Amino acid sequence: MKKAITLLFLFLSFQLSAQIQLKVLDSDSKQPLENVRVKAKGGQILQTNDEGKVEIQSTESTLISFAKEGYESQEKTFSPGEYEVYLDPVSMSLSTITVSAFETERQLLEQSASIALVSERDFNRFNETSIVNSFNTKPGIRIEERAPASYRISIRGSSLRAPFGVRNVKVYWNDVPFTSPDGTTALNLLDLTNIRTAEIIKGPSGSIYGAGNGGVVNLESKSDPIGGRLSTDFMTGSFGLSRFRLGLSQKVGNGGFDASYVQQKSDGYREQSAMDRKVFQLGGFFPVSEKQEIRTQLLISDLNYQIPGALNADQLAEDPKQARPGSVAQNSSISQQSVFASFSQVYKFSEQIKNNTVLYLNTNDFENPFNLDYKKELGFGFGGRSKFTFDTELGGKALRIIAGGEYQTSFTDAQNFGNRGGVADTVRFADKLRATQGFLFQQAEWQGSEKLLVTLGLSENFSSFEIDRQIDASGGPLGLQKRKFDPILVPRLAFNYQLNVSSSIFSSLSSGFSPPTIDEVRTNEGSLNLDLEAEKGLNTELGYRLGKDRLNFEATAFYFQLKQTITTYTNSQGVVLFRNAGSTDQKGIELALDYVLIQNQTGFVKDLKLGTAFTGHYFKFKDYQKRDDDFSGNDLTGVAPNTLVSRIDLRTAPGIYINFTHQFTDEIPLNDANTIFQDSYNLVNLRFGWAKWIGKAWELEAFGGIDNLLDESYSLGNDLNPFGGRYYQPAPTRNWYGGLKVAFNY
Missing domain, CATH: 2.60.40.1120 (Carboxypeptidase-like, regulatory domain)
Known part of the structure; x- marks a missing residue:
């Protein structure tokens, strides 16, 4: 017993x-x-x-x-x-958020720069067809969409030289340079599925990121799989909108992979504004050992979208849905297929020293019939970025040294034809193009005391491009022409002082530069403006952050001085040309306030959040003489002096949620003379839905929404200084969307 x-x-x-x-x-x-x-x-x-x-x-x-x-x-x-x-409850407290700006992971309260964080929750407040609405809730940032998938990014007014496309802003995707070495970024190749979070550094950041006075956008899609997950979405909406997504995330050993496919189509609000985009992404995560980690990414994108073109005031009043005359007959549009592959490795030599290296290769097939011509480009590029991080001490205080470099180059066969009814006609001119940019960077962060962090950064930059003209039907000179910009040193000095555990002040003095892109030098009518100079800027900034319990507050004031400002004008044939136009003074203030009114995971109302963001950009031409006209003292073209965004987010225990957003945009000068303005407008967006876990494995969400609830007439991306008064790119009127998400966790 x-x-x-x-x-x-x-x-x-x-x-x-x-x-x-x-x-x-x-x-x-x-x-x-x-x-x-x-x-x-x-x-x-x-x-x-x-x-x-x-x-x-x-x-x-x-x-x-x-x-x-x-x-x-x-x-x-x-x-x-x-x-x-x-x-931990999902929180956006500044005292807990960690960001990787300026290549160093620190809490946002410890960062000495103005940084906006756009989270997955921000993206999901809207229709998830683009990044426009979520980015535009942040102070100092404006993304314009002149037609579906035709983006233009303005950070602190930096869209002055971007009549189309993304320029003067450096973009990284999963730590890999996504901006081409010629200074342009095909941001529209990415679907929102390919972006989980975005960190936006406002103002020149050349000390560690190279060219670009506008700022830096760091996009992240990578996530380490926890178990397995199979998911799918479907959405439909006004103007023939449909979107389908299929995703798979699978843990394999200590690593794993995730894959997604998404197709988005729409007929568009205006004539000649349809869009069709297909994107496939495959990412792998492989922890080789405690010291080594490898990640891979493959992106295949097939994008086709039509270009309706801008209207003058009479055409806008007659019918805002119409396309610019000639756009339909000439099939004004863009077709672009691209493959982007990257390999990255993190290796820890010791507790004090580690290296992060990324390499990429991309191909691009671009075709652009336009009202005035027909452009074809076929190219490829490669490059990489490597940095070493060394943690040590100086004078008994922590010292972090970051050093590395970045190099990119691209090769393009570019041909411009006549356009006869949307078909490429005889060749007008053809070039072989090469663009190269690179820089070395060093940065030291010294913890002078428990509260004071001092940062000193410096980069040495070089860039060049080659235009080898093979054909010129007008009889112009053939042969190779080069433009090599003088090496530029870009310094940055910054301070962060923590007042207490929940608040800090920061300041910085940083310079930046932005050389002209090949598209600005080599225009559509075949001329080459090799004398165009790089913009150079100097930015002074002072800010305060508070992150306490349920309250976040941030205030930033800055003064940015820009010399050799590149501006646009349009000739009598409607071709956009570029020139250096003196200097600008850009003073601004940016405020953001977020408050969690209710947070109770066991109550009926789980959380109720309020937020507001104010942007005051008071930008002037300081020295701007154009022929006999002196525009010195005028407001900077294309910049709204004041914008105000307000948000209300409600989430309940049964799973019902409501997201409400109101955005006020002040009147915008549309020409350098400040004689034409877009009227101020109020944009209201609403999303509502039900999201719930069913049992142990299933996630369900049904959602719907209304954009432009007040049915405002406005342009989300005007043309600046156009010929013939074609300023306006009418945005959609009131429209709706709805959809369903299903996910199975196993």
Whole structure:
């Protein structure tokens, strides 16, 4: 009998020791959390009970993941035993957000630059067809969409020289340079599926990112898979909108991969404004060892969109849906197919030294019939970026040194034809193009005291382009022409002082430069403006941040001086040309306030959040003489002096949510003389829906929304200084959308 009792005791002891017993709690309230989805590596999905408890049978250390709506996901290794696990409610407190701006991961309160963070939650507040609405809720940032998929980015007024496309702003995607070496960025090749978060550095950041006075946009799509997930979305809406997405995320060993395919189509609000985009992405994550981590990315994009063109005031009043005369007959449009592949490695030599290296290769097939001509380009490019991070001490204080370099080059066969009814006619001129840019960068961050962080950065930049004219039907000279810009040193000095655990002040003095792109030098009518100079800027900035409990507040004031400003004008044939136009003075203030009025994961209203963002950009031409006209003292073309964005977000226990956004935009000068303005307007967007986990594995969401609720007439991207008064690119009137999302976690 005693032996039997002893064996039973040993058996029960072994069973207890073969279990991982977990109790999951809210990190703020310390209350147990029910229905948390818990998954051990290689096991099935479990759920916590009403006491927050769950048991996992295991005799060895096991990797376990935790997920619950409204909380940050977590992954951790446990040995057999009893544990308490604390989950953090989803929060955007400045005291907890970590960003990687200027190549150093620090809490936002410790960063000494003006940085806007756009999260997945920001993207999901709108229709998810583009990045426009989510980016435009941030102070100092404006993205324009002149037609579906035709983007223009303005950070602190930097769209002055971008009549079309993205210029003067440096874009990275998963740490890889996405901006071409000629200074342009095909941002429209990405679908919103390919972006999870975006960090936007406002103002010149050349000390570590190279060319571009406007700022830097760091886009991230990578995520480390927790278990497996299969998901799909479908959306439909006004003007023939349809969008379908299929995604797969799979954990493999300690790494994994994720893949997605998305197709988005629309007929467009205006005549000749249809769009069709297909994007496939495959990403891999491979932790080779504790020291080495490898990531891969493959992006294949097929984009086709029509260009309706700008209207004059009479045409706008007659019918804002019409295309510019000639656009339909000439099939004004863009067809672009691109492949972008990258390889990155992080290697930790020691606790103090690590290296991050990325390499990329891309191809591009571009075709652009336009009212005046027909352009074809076929090209490829490659490049990379490598940085070393070294943590040490100086004078007994922490010192972080970052050093590295970036190099890019591209080769393009470019041909311009006549356009006869949307078909390429005889060749007008043809060139072989090469663009190269590169720079070395160094940065030191010294923790002078517990509260003071001093940053000193410097980069040495070089850039050049070659235009080898093969054909010129007008009889112009043939042969190779080169433009090599003098090496430019770009310094930055910045300070961050923490007033207490929840607030800080920061300041910086930074310079920047932006050489002309090949498209600005080589225009559509065949002329070459090799004398166009690089813009050079100097920015002074002072800011304050507060991140406490449910309140975030940020205020920034800046003064940016720009010399050799590149501006646009249009000749009598309607061709956009470029010139250096003296200097500008750009003074501004940017304010952002976010407040969580209610946060209660156990109540009916789980959270109620309010937010507002104000942008005051008071930009002037300082010295601008054009022929007999002196525009010195005029407001900078294309910049709204004041914008105000207000947001209300409500989420309830049954899963019902409402997102409300109001944006006021001040009147915008449309020509350098300041005689033509776009009227101010109020844009209201609304999204509502129901999102819920069903059981342990299924996620469902049904949603709908209304854009431009007030049915305002406005242009989201006017043409500046156009010939014939064609200023206006009418944006869609009131329109709706709706859809369904389904995901299965296994």
